[in-house]
Amino acid sequence: MTTTTLDKPIKAPTFRDVSTSRRLRNHLATGLVWLCFAIALIPLAWVLIMVVSKGFESVISIDWWQKSQKGILPDQSGGGVYHAIYGTIVQSAIAAVIAVPIGIMAAVYLVEYGRGWLAKTTTFMVDILAGVPSIVAALFIFALWIATFGAPQSAFAVALAMVLLMLPVVVRSTEEMLKLVPDELREAAYALGVPKWKTIARIVIPTALPGMISGILLALARVMGETAPVLVLVGYSKSINSNVFDGNMASLPLMIYQELANPEPEGRARVWGAALTLILLIALLYAAAAVVNKLLTRNR
Template identity: 80%
Template sequence: MTATLDKPIKAPTFRHVSTARRIKNNLATGVVWLCFGLALVPLLWVLLTVVQKGAAALTRSGWFTKSQNGVLPDSHAGGVYHAIYGTIVQAGIAAVIAVPLGIMAAVFLVEYGRGWLAKTTTFMVDILAGVPSIVAALFIFALWIATLGNPQSAFAVSLALVLLMLPVVVRSTEEMLKLVPDELREASYALGIPKWKTIVRIVIPTAAPGMISGMLLAVARVMGETAPVLVLVGYSKAINFDVFHGNMASLPLLMYQELSNPEPAGRERIWGAALTLILIIALLYAAAAAVNKLLTRNR
């Protein structure tokens, strides 16, 4: 017995990896990196082109603080303050409506979803995820403007953006709720805590970092939509604070409007507005990553 215990323990040995398998592994790794590099080429090309042609507009005085009110088509003056305001307000109103609805739908599907109602909800969310933006805009036009008699406005644009944002919020929230371990729920139930309080106090706070990131990404996704603003609101060179009446500019609508301007100033505004929109969306993506990291660290 003692002799057996005194024997040295040998370290586990690993079989030698064959040369053919190593070659296949390196080949697959090279193909993956090649595909990654090819995917980056058009992205970097577009980004560099927009920066190159739009940087001059952003460095001009008043670009972020003035509108195009009273500015002539051939004048290198004014800014996109009115369009930035319109883009943020329209997406913000859509988020105020879509985020609570999306969270409640996701909670229902994950925590309570059983039977025909859950299947119907899932089916409708899948349909909304595949609806083109022009179809959503035409639906709101037919319902909100043609049927109910409301005027074209920024609020109508927000309603169309809700249809585009809702499936993104539902799906991202649903996936985050599914990642919450069932042991947390079971421990809460064992302590006699009701299910609704378990969801509010334990499940949602645990999934909050991913949920907030998904919401911010959904807002960034709808900011660049062009079809709703073309159908549901007109362009205005001046800023309009009334979302229910009158025309209101946005960055995509400004770019479309300036396409009919043959002057060099019009081209400058198009590329400047495109670069401004990219910067706003990049800030939202950075904010989503920062909030996710902060909440995960403090949890």
């Protein structure tokens, strides 16, 4: 019995079968990608190494985390950053409490209900708000909240400016997560007679929740390092102020700016220490976003 060529198994092409020119182009493209990756890492590594080397001595001190700068003169060493950490967390938390529900509801409207001119206008305004510089948001809140309404400079005014910066990030990240939910889940719920609002609340949002939480935490980490709102809307305080509606309140970016005017070596040490503290705080939020996303994805 003779065997035809059709009975022979077809051999899959290997990398050696590719022409020499194509292999060279592949190696060249791979090398360029790795080169660009290394170039992008150089400034990041440079910044991290400089901040860690100059601020590590301050950060390892127990007093740095437990005390404020109350009673510490510009040329004195000691004190800590507790008051600035408190102010940063409080201002960011207030902004999150306001921005997150509004951003989620806006994203749900755009994905589930948005049609016609209102949805297009909302999308356009979100895009515009995403490109607004932080100083413009701070000046807007100053003109509206302080100059028009007569409210004092306070941590709450800073939080309002942070809301404007957080909203587009929360809306866009939530919108993308909701779009990833399969339409089959919605259609199955509708086929069982479940109302649309209950389908969104019980099926769509829980399915998209891991990505939504990650986007919210990343938006929060972004606004924690903003300097313009704290420079325009609140003054610096060396101690903790528990009143968010009146009085000065420190934050890490504001402490860095304040200590830059101190020519003493102690001031420079506090600048680098506060900068490293801010980096650690933001890195902690990024790590929390990754952990929450992983846990919620695993438990689904």
